[in-house]
Amino acid sequence: MGAYLVRRFLLMVLTLFGMSVLIFVMLRLVPGNITDIIFDSAGFVNPAKKAAIERQLGLDQPIVTQYITWMAGLARGDLGYAFVSEKPALDEILPRIPVTAKLAVLALAFSVLFGVPLGVISAVRQNTGLDYVLRVVSLSGLSLPSFWLGLLILMACVHWFGWIPIYRSSPDNFWQEIALLSIPAAAVGFRSSALVMRLTRSSMLEVLRQDYIRTARAKGASEPSVNYDHALRNAVLPVVTVIGIEAAFLVGGLIVTETVFNIPGVARFLVEAIRWRDYPIVQNLVMFIAIIVVMVNFIVDMAYAALDPRIKYEE
Amino acid sequence: MAVIDHEAELARAGANVRGPLSSILFFARSYPLGALGALIMLAFVATAVFADAITAFDPLTTNAHDSLAPPGDRHTLGADFMGRDVLARIIYGARISLAVGLGATALGCLGGMIVGLMSGYFGGWLDLTVQRLMDIMQSLPLLVMALVMAASLGPSLTNTIIAIAIPLVPNVARVIRSSTLALREMPFVEAARAVGMSETRIAITHVLPNTLAPLIVLATAQLGSAILVESALAFLGLGVPEPHPSWGRMLSESAAEYVRTAPWLVIFPGVAISAVVFGTNLLGDAIRDMLDPRQRF
Numbered sequence: 001m002g003a004y005l006v007r008r009f010l011l012m013v014l015t016l017f018g019m020s021v022l023i024f025v026m027l028r029l030v031p032g033n034i035t036d037i038i039f040d041s042a043g044f045v046n047p048a049k050k051a052a053i054e055r056q057l058g059l060d061q062p063i064v065t066q067y068i069t070w071m072a073g074l075a076r077g078d079l080g081y082a083f084v085s086e087k088p089a090l091d092e093i094l095p096r097i098p099v100t101a102k103l104a105v106l107a108l109a110f111s112v113l114f115g116v117p118l119g120v121i122s123a124v125r126q127n128t129g130l131d132y133v134l135r136v137v138s139l140s141g142l143s144l145p146s147f148w149l150g151l152l153i154l155m156a157c158v159h160w161f162g163w164i165p166i167y168r169s170s171p172d173n174f175w176q177e178i179a180l181l182s183i184p185a186a187a188v189g190f191r192s193s194a195l196v197m198r199l200t201r202s203s204m205l206e207v208l209r210q211d212y213i214r215t216a217r218a219k220g221a222s223e224p225s226v227n228y229d230h231a232l233r234n235a236v237l238p239v240v241t242v243i244g245i246e247a248a249f250l251v252g253g254l255i256v257t258e259t260v261f262n263i264p265g266v267a268r269f270l271v272e273a274i275r276w277r278d279y280p281i282v283q284n285l286v287m288f289i290a291i292i293v294v295m296v297n298f299i300v301d302m303a304y305a306a307l308d309p310r311i312k313y314e315e
Numbered sequence: 316m317a318v319i320d321h322e323a324e325l326a327r328a329g330a331n332v333r334g335p336l337s338s339i340l341f342f343a344r345s346y347p348l349g350a351l352g353a354l355i356m357l358a359f360v361a362t363a364v365f366a367d368a369i370t371a372f373d374p375l376t377t378n379a380h381d382s383l384a385p386p387g388d389r390h391t392l393g394a395d396f397m398g399r400d401v402l403a404r405i406i407y408g409a410r411i412s413l414a415v416g417l418g419a420t421a422l423g424c425l426g427g428m429i430v431g432l433m434s435g436y437f438g439g440w441l442d443l444t445v446q447r448l449m450d451i452m453q454s455l456p457l458l459v460m461a462l463v464m465a466a467s468l469g470p471s472l473t474n475t476i477i478a479i480a481i482p483l484v485p486n487v488a489r490v491i492r493s494s495t496l497a498l499r500e501m502p503f504v505e506a507a508r509a510v511g512m513s514e515t516r517i518a519i520t521h522v523l524p525n526t527l528a529p530l531i532v533l534a535t536a537q538l539g540s541a542i543l544v545e546s547a548l549a550f551l552g553l554g555v556p557e558p559h560p561s562w563g564r565m566l567s568e569s570a571a572e573y574v575r576t577a578p579w580l581v582i583f584p585g586v587a588i589s590a591v592v593f594g595t596n597l598l599g600d601a602i603r604d605m606l607d608p609r610q611r612f
Contacts, residue, residue: 011447015447015454018447018448019455022451139593139596139597140589140593142539142592142596143590144589144592145546145547145550145563145585145588145592147550147566148588148589151574151585155574155578158574251458252457252458252459255458255459255462256550256551259551270459271551271553274466275552277466282463293454293455
């Protein structure tokens with residue numbers, strides 16, 4: 001177990017190092033940096049001024065030097081300065097994280113609360129009308145673009161309540177903020193709930209065909225007891241993995257939904273930074289996302305091994 | 316060459332299949348939802364191909380007089396701020412969706428197939444290196460990866476296709492690699508080796524064709540997500556540039572502000588995206604059930 005942990009940890013570090021190189025090179029591969037964008041819009045280019053700004057931002061340095069500067073800064077907890085706002089990147093990123101985190105947790109809660117029970121119902125009533133309806137609903141959940149779902153929700157609010165649930169920077173209290181965030185969270189969570197539901201269903205169906213389920217029935221266990229005590233407990237394991245992975249991949253939905261609902265979170269900020277080629281923000285945010293994804297995968301693997309005694313560590 | 320013959324498999328399963336027409340009917344009867352998906356996809360492709368014959372309006376012609384005209388006799392689905400016909404833009408937008416969806420899926424599958432086959436068949440340090448590289452690429456969500464790619468490549472149709480195709484590669488490579496690993500140990504590979512075939516030739520003529528079933532299953536699933544990512548990129552302003560009419564960008568132009576004043580600009584492009592992706596998902600599920608019986612429930 002100890003050796004496995006160490007090996008997994010080293011792989012994780014290697015992956016993150018690779019990601020940092022990849023994102024760094026990708027951002028700088030193509031000609032055109034923030035100075036080009038600024039001077040393009042100005043319509044007049046004074047090469048000396050442009051060069052001065054590039055020097056100030058460190059863009060005149062060789063790419064390897066730029067990379068080492070970034071890494072050395074990261075090691076000290078210094079993320080550099082944002083190009084656009086000229087504030088420390090950390091001060092730009094940190095205040096935007098809580099809103100996105102709350103949104104992500106709410107979306108995840110939504111997907112589990114709807115996905116798991118509906119998946120179980122769909123499996124227990126396999127091939128009934130209800131099962132077909134639930135399957136079509138879950139498939140449509142995977143088909144709706146989440147930004148469009150967000151727009152439809154906005155439209156419904158305007159139509160029925162004459163009011164748009166736009167996020168204000170200072171909600172009065174915690175519960176009001178949660179209530180306000182739960183609407184965009186539903187837009188993000190709908191897609192994940194469809195995924196969770198499909199997985200719960202297929203995992204449940206696989207378990208329901210096992211011998212020990214037949215044994216449970218044979219010894220006279222009631223149908224709810226068979227479904228929930230015997231089957232669900234085992235069926236939920238693979239779902240746990242997917243919920244973990246989904247947690248990291250909610251980011252895609254968060255990006256578009258924060259844009260639709262005008263939420264000042266970190267996901268929308270990433271898109272703005274990408275548009276402006278604000279390297280310090282983009283590379284640090286992308287690394288932040290990659291760290292979360294890799295860590296979640298790691299934790300899920302560990303949790304899975306702990307929950308399922310059949311999984312062994314040797315290789 | 317040892318390849319599973321699906322016609323023969325169907326016949327053995329008791330299906331009365333003679334010729335392509337009856338096997339299509341067999342498919343429709345066994346997988347009604349899949350057949351519906353196939354119909355939606357057929358309509359989508361036909362719309363894209365015959366766009367100029369279907370609508371009399373040009374999707375790019377602006378007309379100040381018709382600005383924000385609601386759905387009615389002249390414009391069936393209304394007109395946008397610049398007086399362009401929404402229906403025409405949706406019809407021509409099918410071309411962009413189809414081009415990016417098919418292009419990115421084909422490119423991503425081709426890349427993933429080559430990488431997965433090499434890494435699975437030849438193994439060793441090549442496999443190790445490739446797997447670590449795939450780990451790195453998979454540590455970012457699809458949309459984030461595509462966003463960064465699209466931004467660094469610059470806006471164009473080709474670049475959008477590439478930006479979506481590259482993040483698809485690891486998914487495909489993983490699946491092809493694992494089925495190659497199993498196929499590598501099959502007796503027919505050993506037989507081919509015994510008659511003196513070169514390793515590269517074995518990989519291409521004997522292993523590759525047998526990985527096609529999982530590849531097709533995966534490709535239909537990726538097609539839907541490629542179309543969704545294209546629309547999200549366009550919505551965020553980093554997708555296919557003007558003047559191409561893209562469904563995602565039609566929504567970004569109209570977003571928030573038109574929710575109140577011109578709902579037709581918000582509803583119809585989204586219906587188009589959802590319908591097409593729904594079609595790919597229905598078809599994908601049916602194809603998976605058909606080709607991958609282990610997952611059938």
